[in-house]
Amino acid sequence: MPAQQIDGVLLSQQLRAEIAERAARLTAAGKQPGLAVVLVGEDPASQVYVRNKVKACCDVGFHSVLEKYEADLTEQALLDRIAALNADPAIHGILVQMPLPKHIDPHKVIEAISTTKDVDGYSVLSAGELMTGLEGFRPCTPYGCMKLIESTGVDLRGKHAVVIGRSNTVGKPMALLLLQANATVTICHSGTADLGYHTRQADIVVAAVGRRNTLSADMVKPGAIVIDVGINRDDAGKLCGDVDYAGIREVASHITPVPGGVGPMTITMLLMNTVEAAERDLAQRG
Ligand code: NAP
Numbered sequence: 001m002p003a004q005q006i007d008g009v010l011l012s013q014q015l016r017a018e019i020a021e022r023a024a025r026l027t028a029a030g031k032q033p034g035l036a037v038v039l040v041g042e043d044p045a046s047q048v049y050v051r052n053k054v055k056a057c058c059d060v061g062f063h064s065v066l067e068k069y070e071a072d073l074t075e076q077a078l079l080d081r082i083a084a085l086n087a088d089p090a091i092h093g094i095l096v097q098m099p100l101p102k103h104i105d106p107h108k109v110i111e112a113i114s115t116t117k118d119v120d121g122y123s124v125l126s127a128g129e130l131m132t133g134l135e136g137f138r139p140c141t142p143y144g145c146m147k148l149i150e151s152t153g154v155d156l157r158g159k160h161a162v163v164i165g166r167s168n169t170v171g172k173p174m175a176l177l178l179l180q181a182n183a184t185v186t187i188c189h190s191g192t193a194d195l196g197y198h199t200r201q202a203d204i205v206v207a208a209v210g211r212r213n214t215l216s217a218d219m220v221k222p223g224a225i226v227i228d229v230g231i232n233r234d235d236a237g238k239l240c241g242d243v244d245y246a247g248i249r250e251v252a253s254h255i256t257p258v259p260g261g262v263g264p265m266t267i268t269m270l271l272m273n274t275v276e277a278a279e280r281d282l283a284q285r286g
Contacts, residue, residue, distance in 0.1 A: 003226075003252040006148050012264040015147070015272065020060040022275045026282060027061060033278035034063040035093040035119065035270075036085045040078060040104065041071035046097045053095065056267045062274065063090060075104045079112050086114040092281055093119030093274035116280065119273035122169065130176050137273045142174035144265025145206055145227050146181070152225055152254045154204075157182040162198050164188045164215070164242070165208035170229055174206050195219065207242035217247035226255045229262050 023033050035057050039050045050066060057064035067081065078096075085094050094117045100106050110122045118126050121137035129136030138146075149156070161183040165171035175185045186198050196219040199205050207215050208229035220226060230242030241258030249255055256262055 003249045003255045004152075005249075006151060006225075006227075006254050006256045006261060008144075008148060008256060008261040008264045011147060011151055012268040015268050016056075016060055019268075019271045019275050022279065023061040026275070026278050029282060031278055031282045032061070032063045032090075033093075033275050034065070034088075034091045035095065035274045036065045036067060036088075036091045038067045038069070038078070038081065038085075038094070038096045040069045040073050040097075041101050043099065046099075050097050053267055053270065056271060057274075060271055060275075062271070065091070071101045073101075073104075075108065078104060078109060082109065082112045086112075086117060091117065092277040093117050093270075095120050095270065117277060119270060119277055121173070121273065127168070127173070130173055130180075133180060137277070138177065138269070139169055139173045140269040140273065141170050141208075141229060141262060141266045142177050143269040143272070144262055145174060145229065146177050147269070148227055148256055148262065148265060149204060149225060154225060156204070158184075159203040160184045160186070160201055161204040161206070162186045162188060162202035163206045163208065164195065164199070165206075165210075165229070167208065170208040174208065178204070178206075205243075209242045211242060212240050213242075213244055215243040215248065217244060217251050220248050220251045222251055223253045224251070226252045227262065228256050228258050231258065231263070 026033055037050050037053050039046055054064050054066045085091050094113045096109050098106060115125050118137050121139040126136050161178040163171050163175045166187050166189045175187050178185045188195055188198050199219045200221055202224055204225045206227045210230055212232040226243055226248055228241035228243045232240050234240045239259050
């Protein structure tokens with residue numbers, strides 16, 4: 001029987017309906033959730049991403065601000081804007097779209113965002129909170145992958161999860177979230193000698209590489225759950241992920257499509273983190 005497709009669009013819709021209800025309650029209490037999205041430069045993909053994020057905010061009833069700057073904005077000017085947004089009571093989440101122009105240090109910028117507004121979960125402190133199991137903002141893409149895995153109903157205790165990729169934004173936090181959910185976790189990367197040896201033992205595989213056909217059907221254990229984070233183009237220019245979707249569908253129990261799997265969940269979890277930030281602000285400051 002072909003694998004069940006995990007529908008990220010449908011799950012996103014359900015979660016966004018929940019977020020909209022929470023936003024309405026906050027707004028009624030005088031605390032409409034607010035997200036500031038900052039874009040520096042003209043990168044065409046980034047322009048689309050920020051537009052989608054701002055639209056998603058409006059759809060769930062958030063206040064949202066899009067700040068666009070020329071590519072020659074100085075690092076200090078950007079840090080000053082972040083300081084102003086940190087102090088703005090109408091803003092609960094700050095997202096600076098990456099990549100930034102080369103003359104701006106992304107680490108400095110991420111660390112300048114107040115921890116209480118770090119809804120991307122990229123700061124060293126947020127990473128430490130995840131590492132130590134403290135409450136905090138989880139990076140949106142792996143957080144969304146966890147929701148997709150949870151939607152299958154699988155109990156991760158006693159399961160073996162293999163994460164392919166070890167970036168700070170996807171692979172590493174993904175592995176930590178799986179570990180926190182009691183899976184036994186293996187992390188693979190470009191230096192892994194025999195990727196298939198590891199993935200064939202996995203009950204759950206998360207592929208976050210950025211190279212199509214990284215995972216083929218013969219590398220997957222029958223009945224495994226496969227989450228495809230990758231965004232690539234095939235020879236015809238069509239969007240595709242890191243895994244051979246058609247082949248693996250014949251082997252796995254569940255699989256996410258590209259598009260329509262992880263992608264919509266990433267923005268949804270950004271909304272989730274922002275509504276949570278506003279709820280914490282209401283609880284702490286009224
Ligand atoms: P990244 O920073 O480039 O990391 C890629 C990882 O893949 C690295 O850890 C690299 O290993 C590993 N890798 C490369 N070749 C490999 C191979 N042959 N075998 C095993 N591992 C290999 O990318 P990223 O930011 O994590 O993103 C990964 C993919 O997810 C990209 O396609 C990106 O566009 C996509 N993405 C999608 C979403 C979404 O919302 N759907 C969000 C974020 C990212 P080394 O560390 O050894 O170099």
